[in-house]
Amino acid sequence: MEKEPIIEVRHMVKNFGPTRALRDVDVSFYRGEIRGLIGENGSGKSTITSIVAGMQKPTSGEMFYKGEPWNPASMVDAQLHGISMVLQEANTIPNCTVAENIFAGRFNEFAKMNSFLSMKKVNKAAQEILDSFGLSHIKATDSINKYGFEDRKLIEIVRCVSDETEVFVVDETTTALSLEGRQLLYKLIHKLKDNGKSVIFISHDMDEILEQCTDLTVLRDGEIIGHLNREEMDAPGAEKKIRFMMVGREIGDAYYREDYDSSHLPEVALKLDHISFGPIKDFSLELHKGEIIGFGGLSGCGMHEIGRAAFGLEKLSEGKVVREGKEIKSCLDAIESGIGYISKNRDTEALILEGSIGENIVLPSVNALSKGTFVSPKAEKKLADGEIDNFRIKCYSGKQWVNTLSGGNKQKVSFSKWTAKKSDVLIMDCPTRGVDIGVKQFMYHVIAEMKQQGKSIILISEELGELIGMADKILIMKDFEVTHEFMRDPKLSETDIIEYMI
Amino acid sequence: MKSTKKVLALVLTLALVFALAAPTAMAKARTTKIGVGLYQDSGAAVTAVKAYLGSLEDALNVKFTYTVLSNTDEAQNITKVQELIAAGCDGIICTMDMGTEAILQECADAGVYLAGYLCDYDTSFRNNYDNVFKNEFFLGTVADGGCADEARRGYDFFDSVIEYNERTPDAPIRHVAMTVFPAFAFPYQQSFAAQFVEKVEEYNAANPDKAIEVDPLSDETDILMFRPMDSTYFSKHPGIDAIVSICSGSFVYPTMVSAGVSNTMKLFAAGYNDGDEAVFGSKGAYQMEIVSPVEAITYPLVLLLNKINGVEFPDQPAEAERRGVSVLVINSDEDLAKFQHSIYLSFKPEDAFLSPEDVVALTAYNNPDATYAGLVEILNHMTIDDIQ
Amino acid sequence: MKLTKKIFLTLLFPVLMFLAMWAITAANPACYVNGKFIFLGFDLVRFVVLNACQSICVALAIWMQLKNGRFDFSNGAAMILTAIIAGNIGLRSGSPWITLIVAVLCGIVLCAFTAAVYMLGRLPIVIATIGVTLLYESLTYLIFGGGGISNFYQNDTLSIFGHLPGVFLPTLLAMGIFLFYSNYTVTGRKGKILANNQAAGVNIGIWEEANVSQTAMFCGAIVGLAATIYVSQNQVLPQSGLSTAGIMFSYIVPVYMGMFIGLASNDVIGISIAAIGMAIFNYGLNCMNLGGGGWQQIIMGVFVMCFYTFSAQLDNIKKVFRRMTKKEAVA
C-alpha cells in the first residue's frame, strides 16, 4: 500500500468472558476515506471502533495511530488526540443544559486554576459551536430535556467533532436521525473526508453504506471477511455479495414473505373501538385472524402508542380495546386473553437482562404452568428448552444470562416469551431493530409462519421495506392520525409511502 | 483465580483475628470468670468500674468480662447473658431488670449464678418475686440510694436546696420546678418528687418568710421522654430560680444552656457527667449531683465468689435480698473537692473505698470470720464524707 | 416565573406552617400558662433559628451526596465522630475557632475516607457507606476514652457556634460552600453530569473517582460545620448499631421537602425554608407537649406520609383541579 495508514490495528483479540468478540483482527484506516464497517450483530464492528476510541481495552494486540503505538486511556484521551466517536445509544445527559452537555468533559478549559468555573464562557462557546454546525435553533442555555431525540443526537455529534478531530467514528447513529439530520451528518463526514480526515461509519443500512462510503470492510464472527473499494461497491450485485460475506451463506431470495395473498380469516381477533388517549383521538382498528397489519411512520407519529394501547398499557380516556368480546383494561387482561407484546425497548422493557434465558421465556407462562401454587421447574425447563431450540437461540443452556447474548439472540428470547405463552395476537413494535440480517430473515420466516397458523399480528416498524415485505395492510401515520392505507401489493414501493409520512 | 485469591484473603484475615485472640481464650483455666453486664458501654462510670474491678483481679484470682445491657430490650439482654455464659463465665453481675426470669433460666441451665448491681430489680420484686428472688441462682442485688420502697431521695434534694439557700442568703431559691422520667421506666421518681414537695410544705409552714414555691409536677410538661427537655419548659414554668431534676441532669442542662438561662438558673440533679465539675457550685448552674459509688459492686461480687467457691456466710439470709447503698451527694464546692479524690473521677484503684485486701477479707472462703452483716455494713460507708 | 411569584411560592410553606401552628396552639389550652400564650415569643425565634441552622447543615451534607446520585449513610456517623474529635480538641485548646477548623478538616478527612472505601472497594454506595458507618461508630468507643464529648456545649465561650448569633456563621458558610460547589466549580458541574447520566459522563471523559473524592471533600466541610453546631448544642455520646443513621434521618425531612420547595427557587433555599418550616412545626408540638413520646412519632409519620403523597400526586391533583375549574366554566 502506498498510502500511510492513520490507524493500524494488528492482531487484535478481544474476549468477553468465554465469548470471543474479535479474533486476531488486522485492519488499517486511511486519511481521506469514509470507511464503512458492516457485519451482523456480534460480528465485532463496534468492538473494534470502541477499542480504537478508548472505550475499552483489547485483550491482546497492538494499535498504531499516526505511526506511533496507540493505547488510549479513555474516550477523552482518544478525543484529545483526535479520535472521536458518536455512539449508537443515546448518550446525552438529562436535566443538564445543552452547553453542559457539549462541554461536559472539557469544563477545565473554562475554569481558573482548573476549579473555578465560569458558566458564562461555557454557554457562549457552546452557542458558537452550535451556530457553526448550522444548529442555531438549539439554544445553549436550554435544558436538554426540551429537545427531542434527534436534536440530542446532533448535540452529541457537536460534542464529538472539533478542529482537532482526525478520526471520526459514527456507530449506527443514523437510525435515530430524520432525513434532515442524516443530511447534516453526511455533509459533515464528507467535509471531514475532504479535509483529509478519516471517517469510520458503522451502519445496518446497506443502502446508506453503499451511498456514503468510499470503502467498505465486512466482518463476521470477529474476523475481517473482506474489503470492497468504491468500484466494487458500485458493481452490480454488490449488495448480494456483501450480504453473502456478512452471513457466510446464501441468503436466498426468500427474505420477506413470498406470497402476495393478503386474505385472512373472517373472525376479528382484536378490535380497537374508537379509542382516545393522550394526543390520539378516536382511533379504530379491526385485526382479523391470520392478518398482519403494519404500521409505519416517523418516530413520534403515534404508531408506538397504538401498539401500547392495544396491549392495555395506556389508560384510555374513551373507547375500548376488545378481544373475543372481552374488554382489555390492563396488560394482564391482554396476556390472559392471548395477546403478546414485543416492546421496541428490548433491553429496558421486554427483557430482564439480569436474568436467565429460561426465566425470561417462561415468565408470561408461569401463571399457566402453576398447578395450585406449585410451579414445576421441570415443566419450566421443558418449555424454555423447547423455545430455545425452536428459535435456535445461541447459548450453552437456558441458565445463561440474557445480558451475555447478542442483540439478535436477545430479540429471539423476547419473541419466544410469546410463542411459549401461545399467544394468538402479537403486537410487535420494531421487532427487528438492531438485529442483523441472518436473524431478521429468521424472524420474517417466523412471522410468515404465524400468519399461516391463523395468528394475528400488528407489525409496527420504522423500516418501510419490512412493512412492504410482510404486512397484509399498511397504515401510515402522521401526527397521531392515519394518513393512508396500503394493501399488500408487489408493486408497492417505499417512495409511494414516504409522501404520506412527512 | 480471582475468587480463590479472595477466599484465601478472607481465611487469612480471620486466621489473623483468631491468632491474636487465641491466647486470651486459652488463659489459665482455674481463674474464676465473672461477666459484668453494664448499663452503658462507655463513660466515666464504666471506666471507674473497670478500674476498680481490674484492681481486684489478681488478689481474688478473678477475670472479668464485660458486656452492655439494654434497659428496653429483653431479648438483647438474654443474648448478651448467653454470650457471657458462652465465654465461660461462672457468675454474672447485671445492671438491668429486663427479662430477668428468662435470664435466670439460662443461668440455671448453665449452672451460672446471677447478682444485681445498681438496680433494685423492682419489677421482678413486685411482680415476679417467687421466680426471681427465691431462685437459687439469683443471689441478691444492691441498689443505689436505697431500694425503691425505702428510698428517700426527695429529701436529699430538699436538703440540698436548703443548704444552698443558707449558703447564699443574697440570692436564695424561692421558686422551683421539677422534672422526672416517665413512671413506666422509673416508677419511683414521681414519689421522690412528692417527698420533695412534702418537705418543702413542712418547711414553708415553719418558715413562712422564706417560703419556697414549687410548681406542681405536670404530667405533660415535666416528664422527660429520654430526650433533652424542650425549651418551652421555661415558658411553661415562668419565674423559676431552679430546677430540681430528679432524673439525670444531662437531659436538662443542655436546654438551659441553649436557652441562655444557665448563668441565672440553678440545677439540682441526679447523675454526674464528665466535665460537670466546670459548671458546678460557685462556677455554674449545677448545685447538686448524685453519684452511685462503684465500689457497691463488691456486694454482688462477694456473694457470687462465695457461691462459686461453695462457701456461704454463717448468717446468709435464706432468700436473696436487695440492699440499698448510700449515694455520694455532692452539693457544695467542698464536696466537689473531695469527690475529685474518688475512683469515680481519678480512676485510681487506690482512691477506692476498699482495697483488694479489704475485699478478700470480706469473702467467706478466704476469711472464715467474714459475715453477711459485715458485707452489708460496708455499703453504708460509701458517702461523700467517707472519702479520705 | 416572575420573581414575586417565586418568592411567594418559596415562602408559602413556612408561612402556612406558622399560621397553622399558631391557630392550633391558640386553640390548645396547654399553650397558655397563667393565661399567657406561649407559642409567640422570643423563644420561638431562638428555637427555630437554632434548630433550623442545625437541620440546614446536616440536610445540605445529605443533599450534596444525594444530588450526585449517592445516598450516603455515613454522613451521620461522620458528623458524630467529627463532633467528638473536634469537641475534645476544642475543649483542650479552649478556642471555638480551633474547634471549627478541626471539625471542618476532620469532616473532610472522614468523608474522603468514605469516598475512598467506596471507590477503591467499588462497592454499591449503600453497602459501602453502611460499612463505613459501622466503622466510624465503633471508633467513637475507642477515641478519647470512649466518653464522647459531654461538656463542650456547657462552656459558653466554646459553644458560641451553637447559639445566637454565632450559629449563623457555620450555617452561612455551609450554604455558601454548597452554592459555590454547585454553581461555580468544575467539580460541581461534573458531578451534576455524572448524577444524570453516569455512563455517558464517564464516556465523555469525566474522571469519576476524582469527582467523587472532590465532592466528598466539599461534603466533608459541610459535615464539619454541622458537627460544630451539633457539639455546641448537644452532649455527644458514642453510638452503635447504625444509630447515627437515625440521627441523620431525623434531619432528612428538610432534604426531601427542600427538593420540592426548591423547585420554585433553588435547592439551598428550598432546604433552608423547609428546615425553618419543620422547626416551627416542632416548636408548636413542643408547646402542646406533643414534642416527645408516642404522639410526636405518629404525627411525624403522618406528616411525612402526607407530604410525600402530596408531592408525588401533585400532577394528578393539578389535573383534577383543572378539570373541576373547567367543568365550572362550562356550567
Place this chain on the structure above:
Amino acid sequence: MPETVTSRRTDERTSFFTFVKNHTMDLLAYAGLAVMLILFLIFNSGPRLMYNFSAVVQAAAVYSILALGAVFIYSMGFMDVSLGQQVGVYVILMILIGNKIGGPAGVVVGFLVTLALALACGAINGAVSIFLGLPSIVTSLFLMFFFTGAQYLLMESTGENTIKLLQTVKPADRNTYTLMLIGIIALLAVIGTYFFNYTKLGKYTRAIGANKVAAKQSGISLVKWQVLGYMALGFCAAVASFVLLTRTGTAGKGTGSGYAMDIMICLILGGMPLKGGMKSKISCALVGAFTYTLLSNVLTTMGVPLNWVNFVKACIFLVIVLLTCRKPNGVLPR
C-alpha cells in the same frame, strides 16, 4: 442444527469457571459462615458447647425467621425500616391480649390477632406505595414512626417498664426448646424455599426486582405481588414476634429495636443483592442470620474487649462486603 450444538459444547468446558464466577457471592457467604462456625467450635470446645449451640440457635431464630420473610421484599429491591418496631408492637400486643383472655387460648388469640395485624400492615406497606406513587421506603418510614409511637403509647398505658406474659409458652426443658426453634426455622425455611423457588410469589418478586417494566409487560400485577411479598414478610414478622416472646416471656419499650438494620446486615452477609432481582436467594437469609449471630457470639467468647467489639465487627463487615460485593468493572456502582 450443528452450529448450536458446537457452541453449547465449547461453553460446557468453561462452565465450571462460569459457575464459580456466577456464584462468587454465594460461595464467599458460605465461606464466611464456615469460618465463623470453625471459630465458634474452637472457642466453645468444652462442657458448654451444647449450651452455646442452643444459645446460638435461640439468638439466630428471630433473625432467621425475619430474614426469610425479608427476602421476599429485598428480592424486589425494597427494604423495610419499620420491621423492628413492628415486632415490638406485636410482642406487646400478644402479651396484652394473652393476659386479658388468659390461658393457652389467650396466647393463640393473641397470635392470631397479631398475625392479622401483621398481614394488614404488609398489605398497607405494599399497596400504599403503589397507589400513592411513593418509594416503598417512605411507607415503611411512615410505619416506623407509627409503630414507634404505638409502642411508646402501649407501654405508657401499662405504666410498667416491662410486661410479662402470664401463660408459660417456653418449654421448660432447654433441649426441647432448642429443638422447637430448629423445627420452626426448618419449617419456615422449607415453606420459604417452596414459595420463593417453586411458586409465582418468588418468581414474580424476583422479576419485579430485576425489571419492573418487563415484569409488568409479562403480565405480572405489580400491586398484587408487591402486596403479597410484604404480606409474606408480615407473616414471618408475626411468627418471629411469637418466637421472641417464647424467648423472653416479656416485652418493653425497646423490644425489637434495631431488627430492621440487623436484618439488612444479615442479608448482606448472606450474599443478598440489595437491589434485588434474579440473584436473590432464600438461602441468604439463613446463611446471613447464622453468620451474624455466630460473629457476635465468637467475638464475646474470644474475649475481645467491649469497646473493640464494634470495631472488629465493622472491619469484618467491610472485609466481607469488599470480597463479595465488589464490582470490578464499569462505572462506580450506586
